[in-house]
Amino acid sequence: MRIGILGTGNVGRALAAGWSAAGHDVLLGSRQPKDRSDLGFAVAGLGEAAGHAEVVVNATPGAASLHLLEAIGASALAGKTFIDVGVGLSDDFTELSHPNSSLSEQIQRAFPETSVVKTLCTMDSSVMTQPDALDGPHTVFLSGNSAEAKQTTAQLLSDLGWSPASQLDIGDITTARGQEHFALLFMGIAGGVNTHTFNIHVVERKR
């Protein structure tokens, strides 16, 4: 599958490595592609990376994502699965950029012909592509309006090592709000366990 990953930070590079290793055709998109030629991945401009792809992944800083996507334009994103991993946070990680809303909801509203799926934003990039490194089962969430786009996303999560049992569909794109709002508890837990390399597992009643 042709995957365009917008953003060359820790998240974009980790996902590029994971999906390249699974055999996908990955193109990273950067605002300054010439300055990113040493990453070991193909890097193009944001618009080129989006236009190239069947699946577009947003790994740009969440507070800037909407502005960057508007510059790319709706036509390069129309009809595509758009996996949004972004969360908008203040520089000190104590405030959300989209409180009582979510970046994903706002992207879906701005690009109605694109199928937005929120996932992977509740964990560190080190966990996204190495779920087996943790000590026991844990959970990745999916939110989105399109069943087909969520199925495509589920397959791409499987390609990173996420078993079907570890993937939890929590509903339409409005539930992305919960995934993004978790960022503040993520920071608290990270302080409590003194590492960012953890995840949460949903534990149900004994059967």
Added chain:
Amino acid sequence: MRIGILGTGNVGRALAAGWSAAGHDVLLGSRQPKDRSDLGFAVAGLGEAAGHAEVVVNATPGAASLHLLEAIGASALAGKTFIDVGVGLSDDFTELSHPNSSLSEQIQRAFPETSVVKTLCTMDSSVMTQPDALDGPHTVFLSGNSAEAKQTTAQLLSDLGWSPASQLDIGDITTARGQEHFALLFMGIAGGVNTHTFNIHVVERKR
């Protein structure tokens, strides 16, 4: 220990049952104590329940809590451990009453002589007092500025069945923000697993 629980909803009643069973002296506080005489617990007015107690527990609706506490007044709460379980949510559970802030931070600011501890607000009342009913280990969080108040709270959590290993201190009262913001992901997960009887477990790296 003399515990005053403000609020007679599901949370207040569940905690009253749990701590009564553990041998504590529990007094529930209600805005309409005469209408709550059939609960099977001692019920007084909010101010009386707070004044009676060594430890005060807030289980009133989070959007109304600050107003109710101001009516009780600072002197009834001064010098006490105040366990805040409240989360302010809109009637449809999609918006926080204290976005990019938290009820606990605002209570701590309004009552500086009271030691506020946030805990238990990340789960359903059915889980608060029966942690063993879930299928595997899971986590309860503590946030607060006072180490002594957190120690008192930790003991009271143990009395409900929470092992020391299940309790995670995530920092000062500003980290209550994360616990409260989790409410939106809680609602999403509840939709995904089709029950409110679940909790999350923090899973770290293999050792």
